[in-house]
Amino acid sequence: MTRLTRADLDGLPSYVPGRSLADLTRELGIAEAIKLASNEVPYGPLPGVVEAVTEVMLGSHRYPDMGVVELRDALADRLGVAADRIVTGCGSVALAETLVKATCLPGDEIVYAWRSFEAYPIVAAGVGATSVRIPNTADHGHDLARMADAITERTRLVIVCNPNNPTGTGLRKAEIDRFLSRVPSDVLVVLDEAYREMVTDPDVPDAMRTYAHRPNVVVLRTMSKAWGLAGLRMGYLVAQPEVAAAIRKVLTPFSTSLVAQAAALAALRQEDEVKRRCALVVAERDRVTESLRKLGVDVPDSQANFVWLPLGDGAAAFGTACENRGVIVRAFHPDGVRVTIGTPAENDQFLAAAEAALEQPA
Numbered sequence: 001m002t003r004l005t006r007a008d009l010d011g012l013p014s015y016v017p018g019r020s021l022a023d024l025t026r027e028l029g030i031a032e033a034i035k036l037a038s039n040e041v042p043y044g045p046l047p048g049v050v051e052a053v054t055e056v057m058l059g060s061h062r063y064p065d066m067g068v069v070e071l072r073d074a075l076a077d078r079l080g081v082a083a084d085r086i087v088t089g090c091g092s093v094a095l096a097e098t099l100v101k102a103t104c105l106p107g108d109e110i111v112y113a114w115r116s117f118e119a120y121p122i123v124a125a126g127v128g129a130t131s132v133r134i135p136n137t138a139d140h141g142h143d144l145a146r147m148a149d150a151i152t153e154r155t156r157l158v159i160v161c162n163p164n165n166p167t168g169t170g171l172r173k174a175e176i177d178r179f180l181s182r183v184p185s186d187v188l189v190v191l192d193e194a195y196r197e198m199v200t201d202p203d204v205p206d207a208m209r210t211y212a213h214r215p216n217v218v219v220l221r222t223m224s225k226a227w228g229l230a231g232l233r234m235g236y237l238v239a240q241p242e243v244a245a246a247i248r249k250v251l252t253p254f255s256t257s258l259v260a261q262a263a264a265l266a267a268l269r270q271e272d273e274v275k276r277r278c279a280l281v282v283a284e285r286d287r288v289t290e291s292l293r294k295l296g297v298d299v300p301d302s303q304a305n306f307v308w309l310p311l312g313d314g315a316a317a318f319g320t321a322c323e324n325r326g327v328i329v330r331a332f333h334p335d336g337v338r339v340t341i342g343t344p345a346e347n348d349q350f351l352a353a354a355e356a357a358l359e360q361p362a
């Protein structure tokens with residue numbers, strides 16, 4: 001057959017979104033399944049979001065504001081940075097893709113930890129950049145020393161995921177300081193802080209405050225997790241103005257939709273509620289971690305809204321066993337399983353499934 005698409009994509013794994021509740025109902029006949037596989041916060045849209053979205057729908061036959069002025073101004077106020085340093089997009093994953101487009105030509109290198117967010121290899125391959133993956137340390141965190149060692153003349157981008165998805169580990173300020181001092185000034189460092197709102201360790205720095213002033217640092221954030229907008233797709237980044245301007249040139253036009261802009265503006269008015277919800281998640285995260293440790297699983301401390309079970313070769317069987325008991329988790333075979341923190345009742349359901357699964361996989 002005539003080849004119509006790039007041959008190098010044949011070896012690229014597809015993004016796996018996690019099984020849906022409908023899948024479990026259809027395949028296993030389980031009606032009461034729960035999904036703890038995509039790291040959303042479980043408490044519904046924030047107050048005012050549905051109303052704000054409903055209101056703007058009357059204008060949905062028109063393009064949204066391409067400059068995203070009102071929302072960028074609101075974010076600028078909140079973050080204490082100039083609005084021209086902010087770029088918004090259709091989720092932070094789209095911005096990661098845009099960052100790669102703005103920095104890499106085919107054959108250029110992108111350094112990142114592995115395991116880390118599974119979209120990184122995909123966005124690298126999108127432009128034919130070479131992924132340089134540095135294995136995590138024995139305690140499941142980034143090996144920043146080896147990441148710095150791996151930077152070559154071909155390296156254009158380094159992605160640091162803090163806290164790391166899927167292991168939940170947080171990098172401390174001293175380690176990041178040391179790492180940044182070793183990165184050449186012509187290599188862009190992306191600090192992906194999708195889970196920043198869930199960080200409780202005071203030594204894990206807020207990159208927006210600590211590093212965003214650096215010329216070669218971009219801070220990436222999402223409103224999908226703590227801010228409850230996963231289904232509406234809104235992420236943003238903060239970069240130096242000239243870096244932001246270059247990124248905007250390759251940004252898909254109008255990619256922050258009318259509803260995403262309205263929803264984000266409404267969500268930003270709910271900071272107290274976001275904090276309240278994150279505190280609930282954090283309390284449950286610590287409870288789930290302790291319970292899993294009592295079951296003999298060596299769960300690393302998590303700074304995010306999920307926990308990592310380093311089950312190695314047992315990952316797939318554990319994932320299937322949980323699904324058979326109505327709990328969808330995310331197995332990354334042969335490394336481990338990531339489980340999103342849900343409501344207390346959902347977490348209890350998961351812990352019961354986990355106990356049974358550890359005793360009798362699948």
Ligand SMILES: Cc1ncc(COP(=O)(O)O)c(C=O)c1O
Nearest residue numbers: 091092093117165194222224235
């Ligand atoms: C580390 C990390 N970065 C970015 C994203 C993308 O988030 P979104 O595209 O929903 O903004 C995720 C989502 O899971 C993530 O875990």
